[in-house]
Amino acid sequence: MxxxxxxxxxxxxxxxxxxxxxxxxxxxxxxxxxxxxxxxxxxxxxxxxxxxxxxxxxxxxxxxxxxxxxxxxxxxxxxxxxxxxxxxxxxxxxxxxxxxxxxxxxxxxxxxxxxxxxHRPFRGFNRAQAAVIELAVLVSRLHMLPIEKIDAEIAYLHIAIAKTAGEREMQAWQWLIERIDNHKAAKDMGNIA
Ligand SMILES: Cc1cc2nc3c(=O)[nH]c(=O)nc-3n(C[C@H](O)[C@H](O)[C@H](O)COP(=O)(O)O)c2cc1C
The missing domain is CATH 2.30.110.10 (Electron Transport, Fmn-binding Protein; Chain A)
Incomplete structure (x- = not known):
């Protein structure tokens, strides 16, 4: 590894x-x-x-x-x-x-x-930032993943968002959730296999 x-x-x-x-x-x-x-x-x-x-x-x-x-x-x-x-x-x-x-x-x-x-110092780890990165990776593989897996990951990752996000992290999370919602809606309408 x-x-x-x-x-x-x-x-x-x-x-x-x-x-x-x-x-x-x-x-x-x-x-x-x-x-x-x-x-x-x-x-x-x-x-x-x-x-x-x-x-x-x-x-x-x-x-x-x-x-x-x-x-x-x-x-x-x-x-x-x-x-x-x-x-x-x-x-x-x-x-x-x-x-x-x-x-x-x-x-x-x-x-x-x-x-x-x-340019600037590293300010330490932030769990919400890590959660956004994880969700971004999932979104980049959306077409390959079952909806149940995505929903389970969102439920877990959201804990870090709720506890530790600032404004930027919250906005980034929201954009990804919207993208996933659109994907689900397209799937429901039969536009995506
Ligand atoms: C955190 C993260 C890491 C990624 N790492 C890779 C990678 O190493 N190789 C890859 O092909 N795509 C990776 N992706 C997906 C690409 O960013 C995405 O598919 C992107 O559109 C690349 O294609 P493009 O060069 O046509 O924009 C990653 C996505 C995320 C969110």
């Missing part, structure tokens, strides 16, 4: 438009490993420009927003590579692609860390 950190990858498409997506990253011998399932806009962008920016943010709205069509977050230019940084990043790293392990379903991209900046 290897340690995985949940981050936000900002990348640029061929035309220079920004793309924001959550990705779990690993470290392997000083390199950063990103493994996107195909198809992925991020994968296309990373392969095209051979650079990436990873943003470590505690604003979980960015995670929930990426899965619910809300991707308009304040950005600034990266320092050393062609790319952008989330203003909400506590830390960001600028990366350069050095190796591709080809795979039909999930290729592995290895990046060298070119530059790293710490």
């Amino acid at each position: 290897s340690l995985i950190y949940e981050t936000i990858i900002t990348s640029l498409d061929v035309a220079g438009h920004v793309h924001i997506a959550p990705f779990g990253i690993r470290e392997e011998q000083g390199l950063v490993l990103i493994a996107p399932y195909r198809p992925s806009a991020s994968l296309d962008n990373l392969l095209h420009h051979r650079t990436a920016v990873i943003n470590m943010t505690d604003d979980v709205r960015v995670f929930a927003g990426a899965l619910t069509g809300r991707r308009d977050w304040p950005l600034k230019q990266a320092d050393k590579v062609k790319g952008v940084v989330l203003q909400s990043a506590l830390t960001h790293r600028e990366l350069e692609l050095v190796e591709i392990r080809e795979h039909e379903i999930r290729p592995e991209l290895l990046f060298r860390i070119v530059h790293e900046v710490q």
